[in-house]
Amino acid sequence: MPAVTRAIVLWCPDWPVIAALQAGDLPQDTPLALLDRNLVFACSAAARAEGVTRGLRIREAQARCTQLQVLPYDPVLDARAFDPVLAAIEEITPGVQPIRPGTCVLRARGPARYYGGEEQAAAELLRCLEGLGIPDARIGIADGPFAAEQAARTTGAERIRVIPPGDSPAFLSPLPIAQLGQDELTPLFRRLGIHTLGHLAALGATDVRERFGERGAWCHTIASGLDSTAVVPRTPPKQLERAIEFEPPLDRVDQVTFAFRGTAEAFIGGLTKAGLVCTALRIEVTDESGRVSERSWLHPRLFSAADVVDRVRWQLQGSGSIESGLGSPIARVLVEPEAVDDIGHHEEGLWGGGADERIHHGLSRVQSILGHDAVLTATIGGGRGLAERQVLVPWGDRAVGVGARRPAVAGQPAGPGAVDRVRGAASRGGARCGRRAGRGDGTRRRHGADRPVLVDGHGTGCAPRRLLGGPVAGAGTLVGCCRLAHGAPLPGGRRGRERVAAGARGRRVAGGGAV
Incomplete structure (x- = not known):
């Protein structure tokens, strides 16, 4: 049986909310909800106190909390905001492995020996996070990363829970089977009467493997407290970002961009030395009052030093000209790569660049002169x-x-449900219509309004011989269409109506004035 690793898991509850509050410089008691596909992905404690929960639709969440502030969920922001936390933990104890933004794991043996015990090491980690402005972090210590994470999520007011060695199976036994995170196997387990991890651990390992396969065998091992997952420390990323501080702060765009040119060359040189090129970067500008303006910039190929300087100038001047001053003097400018690629994928061909590259250079040159939106x-x-x-x-x-x-077809709804409604109307024999337009006096004739107009499966009108069952008055234009519940006309919009009207006029001439 493989050895079980004693692990420490550090968990920051509501980490997406914490990252969003820090990025937006919002108070900690702000009722905030992060949205993903129009559903609440995460919410703050103040929002939960008003009844907002994960999975609610935005309208229902706003009805429960009228002061709710809504922001889109940004996973990139989560990961970027958690990097300083990992760096701070690595300063006091190395060997950190991130599980997800807001959660990380490390081996317990080294920190416990250095600080004199597992609880002492956990207390030191909590003090480190409190210095970063994260006062509600939780720590769990148990046999294996899975049991340690469950211990961190079930801590009390002490915020530290230590499961003694060998007691992890008894600790995991009453937990629900959904804690395994297996969406495909969880419903099957429940139908078979396996509702807790203890129920699964009580089964034979061979029987579980034969019935549920390798994934089921892994679930049985985890539920039995025999998690042998190794803790693999991360490799600290290379410091590729560059920043420059101005003392005193500069209040003109041309001064800032001229001073930043050397930093941009150092930024691109560092990427080239690492064998990378940058295809997306983030520029962060801080004024003398401490306000931060940041934006992500993309590039169709790769950034050069001149491209980076252009992005800084565009972000500073906005829609103004280069001679315009700034609203507040700039104290610091930081540039950080968001997306990098191997430099070998962007080497020029044997015979130089093609037409596309010449077009790109020409348009980029014009853009650098006239502005980003030109x-x-x-x-x-x-x-x-x-x-x-x-x-x-x-x-x-x-x-x-x-x-x-x-x-979308003109005059018809664009959603897929609209096609079903049209086909449903055709299968029922059509919709009722008797509207006449074009008289100019604002009145409508209701003669023959109760007769159906047939519509086929493609939304095209199939007018019978007596479409509206009466004479056509004057120069009135026949509107041979029906309307759905939300008012979208059928069929075919203006062209369809003209086609029906032309047919009606032709039959009127041939039939002596009667349709």
Whole structure:
């Protein structure tokens, strides 16, 4: 049987909320909810006190808490905000392995021997996190990372829970089976009467493997308290970011960009020395009052030093010119890579660059002279008409949140449910319509309004001989369509109506004025 590693798990409750509050410089008692696909992904303690829970729709959450502040969930922000926490822990005890943003694990043997015991080591870790502004961290110590994490999540007011060696199976036994995190096997376990980890551990290991496979055997091992998962310390990332501080602060855009040029060259040189190129970076600007402005910039190929300087200038000046001053003097500028790639993937070909590279250099040159928003490229977005589907994006940026969707037919709803409603109307023999437009006096004729208009599965009108069952008055235009519950006309929008009207006029001439 493999050896079980004694582990320390450090858990920061509500870490996505903590990261968002720190990034937005918001008070700790702010009722905040983070959204993912229009559902509450995480919420603060103040929001939970008002009845907001994870999984609620945004409208229901706002109805329960009228002061609720809503922000989109950003996993990149979570990971970036947790890096300083990992660095601070590595300063007092090495060998940290991040599990997810807000949770990390390390071996218990080294810190326990250095600080004189497991509880003493845990207390030192809590003091370290309190210095970083995280006062509610929890620590669990047990046999194996899984049992240690469950101990951290079940701590009391002491915020430290130590499971003695060999007692992990008894500690895990009453926990629900859902704690394993196996969404596919959990419903099956429950149908078979296995509701706790102790129920699963009581079964034979061979029987579980034969019935549930390797994944089930792993669940049985974890439930039995025999977690032999090794703690693999992370390799500290290379310090690729660069920053420059101005003393005294500078209040002109050209002064800041000129002083930052050397930092940009050092930033690109550090990436080149590491064998990397930057395709996305984050620029953080701090003024003399402490306010921070940050933005992520993308590049279609890779950033050069001149490109980095251009992004700093664009972020500082916004829509103004380079001669314009700043609202507040700038005290610090930081540039950090967000996405890097191996430099070998971006080497020039044997015969130099092609036409695409020359086009890129030309457009980038024009953009550096005129501004970031001066060179735009068209992408396809959502909408009904062609003008609505055209989205202009600055050259070098990717269209965020814009996806090419199937164009909607003019005059018809765009959702997939609309097609089902149209087909349902066709199967029932059509919808009722008797509306006449174009008289100019605002009145409507109801003659023959109770007769059905047949609509086929494609939303095209199939008008019978007597479409509206009466004479067509004057120069009135026949509108041979039906409307759905939300008012979308059928079929075919304006062209469909013109086609039906043309057929009606032709039959009127041939039939002596009667349709």
